[in-house]
Amino acid sequence: MTLADDLAARFGQALDTRPEALREASRDFGRLVRATPRAVLRPTSATQIRDLLQYAGPRHIPVGVRAGGHALYGQSQAAGGIVVDLRAMNRVGPVTGDRVTVGAGALWREVLAATLPYGRTPPVLTDYLGAGVGGVLSAGGLGGATHRHGLVADQVLELEVVTGAGEHRVCSPGRDTALFHAVLAGLGQCAVIVGATLRLVPAPGRVRRHCLFYDDLARYLADQRRLAEEARFPYLEGQVRPLGDRGWRYIIEAVAWYDGPSPPDDGRLLDGLAHDRAAAESTDLSYAEFVHRVDTDEELLRTTGEWLHPHPWLNLLLPHDTAGPVVGSVLADPAFADLRTTGLVLLYPLVSARLRAPLFRRPPGRLLWVFALLRTAPPDSHGTAARMVAANRAAYDLARAAGAVAYPVNALPLSAADWRDHHGTGWQSFADAKRRFDPHLVLGRGPGPELAPR
Ligand SMILES: Cc1cc2nc3c(=O)[nH]c(=O)nc-3n(C[C@H](O)[C@H](O)[C@H](O)COP(=O)(O)OP(=O)(O)OC[C@H]3O[C@@H](n4cnc5c(N)ncnc54)[C@H](O)[C@@H]3O)c2cc1C
Structure with a gap:
């Protein structure tokens, strides 16, 4: 019996080998790398997943796992293996x-x-x-x-x-x-x-969203830091947008929740901040409208087709002490000049003590910064997408030399040594866990091509 017959006999209807199913499982939101599996398993029970892993492990068949399909660089793919699609x-x-x-x-x-x-x-x-x-x-x-x-x-x-x-x-x-x-x-x-x-x-009934504008990065970082440390708002993010030909504008997005007819007191919430008061914008929305705000962007990008274009995204976590210089250097880099016309840059603070999952790596210090460079490449130019991925790598190297780590949902080529370095002192316990829980090394490609510890 061939492997294909054996799999079909064991998993029956849950196993999908139609060419369109394999094509779908061979790509992701990143649209940058492709690896075709031999089959897709669509389980409806944990027992089927257990049976698959008991079968695949001793035979060293790679297993990819997919939920929403938004990986950026093939993380849920499995070349020649089986992709478990959990959507059911x-x-x-x-x-x-x-x-x-x-x-x-x-x-x-x-x-x-x-x-x-x-x-x-x-x-x-x-x-x-x-x-x-x-x-x-x-x-x-x-x-x-x-x-x-x-x-x-x-x-x-x-x-x-x-x-x-x-x-x-x-x-x-x-x-x-x-x-x-x-x-x-x-x-x-x-x-x-x-x-x-x-x-x-x-869940709060309503939210009041403030967009506070800054032309000066140092002032923006200082006010964001203050808001994060004081936990003044329940929700705090921020963006960087182009200003003129060369400059950048920094925008704090600070959101307060409320119930009942009266929004919270703006004067008290915005007290002591150095933003451009004339430019500040405040909007009231229902909580549901607020949490679904990206749905409208998705709809628009699906209409223009960009949603299905390659996404060479880079997400970095910067230490507070070097955030200003790293952000300044990357934004001035001609390799990221397209961010002036398309894409999105996020820049917002996190408080390290609040992050608990041990495998989530973060730079040293009490405060760190999410710095996300979210770009779209043209669909018909492999060369452009490859150059953008190479620029991600150069930006990562620059940031890493300044103490940053990757938030590993990225289109970023990493070597086994980079991946080990990413884990820092946590590497040994991660490698031990991998050996213990996935002894045949069949699961997961980590942040990119084949980086399981051995
Ligand atoms: C438009 C957009 C906006 C985003 N905004 C944010 C944001 O604000 N904050 C943020 O943190 N991230 C954000 N992301 C990144 C997103 O959270 C990650 O890419 C996430 O991993 C996608 O999950 P998925 O199930 O859709 O993708 P998948 O491709 O299905 O899975 C992604 C990864 O998770 C693994 N995986 C999936 N399901 C399982 C499972 N059941 N068990 C074990 N492993 C599994 C896969 O193997 C793969 O490595 C955004 C992504 C997009 C496309």
Whole structure:
């Protein structure tokens, strides 16, 4: 019996080998690298995932895991192997007060659709709600509430997983802790997340969003730092936008929640800040409108076709002390000049003590900065996309020399030595976890091509 016949006999209808299914599993949101699997498994139960890993492990068949499909550089692909597409495992609920149990294939917008009718929300959300639960928990998950509450992954109360060794287990901060810590922000390298129990908090009815404009980077950084350390707003992010031919404008996005008819006192919330008062903008929205704000961008970019173009994105975490010079150098680099006409630059602070998942690497110091360079490449020029990925690497090298680390949802080529360096003193415990939970090294490509520890 051939391997294909054997797989078909074992997994029946759940195994999809249609050319269009293989094509879909061979690409991701990044649209930069492609690896075709031999089959896609669409499980509806943890047992099927367990059976697959027990089968694939001893045979050394690579297994990729996919939830929402927004990886940027092939992280959920599996050349010649099997991609587990979890989208069918998207059950959410029931919502019980302060928690909800969700399937790892659910998208965050499906989670919100189930919790908001009960007046509940996860305390931290990423900007985009179309990503999958499994994918965001594997990355860590950063958003405007992270400076207060930590990562999206830090809100997990319990995980149901299948390890690379094919063991179906439940883990939490108090149960099978080593496995719990090897999975959150672990890029799917030790286990497949089947489901997660997430902490919920009361959702505010309305939000008041302030956009505060700065022409001076140092003043922007100082005010952002102050707002993050004082935790003055429940949500804090920021962007950099082009100003004229050469300059940049920095925008704090500070959002306050409220219930009832009266918004919070702007004077008190904005007191002592050095923004351009005449340019400041304030808007009132419902909480649901606010958390779904990127849906409109997605719709527009789907209409123009750009949503399906290559995305050579780079996400860096900068130490506070060197953030100013690194941001200045990268924005002045001609290789990133296209950011003046297209794409998005995010720059906002996080408080290190709030970030708990041990596998989430961060630079030293109490405060760090998310610096995201989100670009789109033309669809028909492989050379341009390759140059943009090379520019990512150069920016990463510059930032790393200044103490930065990557937030590894990137289009960024890394060597095995880079990946080891990324983990710093945590490398040995990560390598031990990998050997223990995925002894055949079949799961997950980490941040890019084949970087599992050996
Ligand atoms: C428009 C847009 C906006 C974004 N904004 C933010 C943001 O504000 N903050 C932020 O932190 N990130 C953001 N991201 C990045 C996004 O959170 C990550 O790329 C995330 O990993 C995508 O998850 P996915 O399930 O959609 O992708 P997938 O491609 O399905 O998975 C991504 C990774 O997770 C692994 N994985 C997926 N499911 C599982 C599972 N069940 N078990 C184990 N491993 C699994 C995959 O193997 C792969 O390595 C954004 C992405 C996009 C496209």
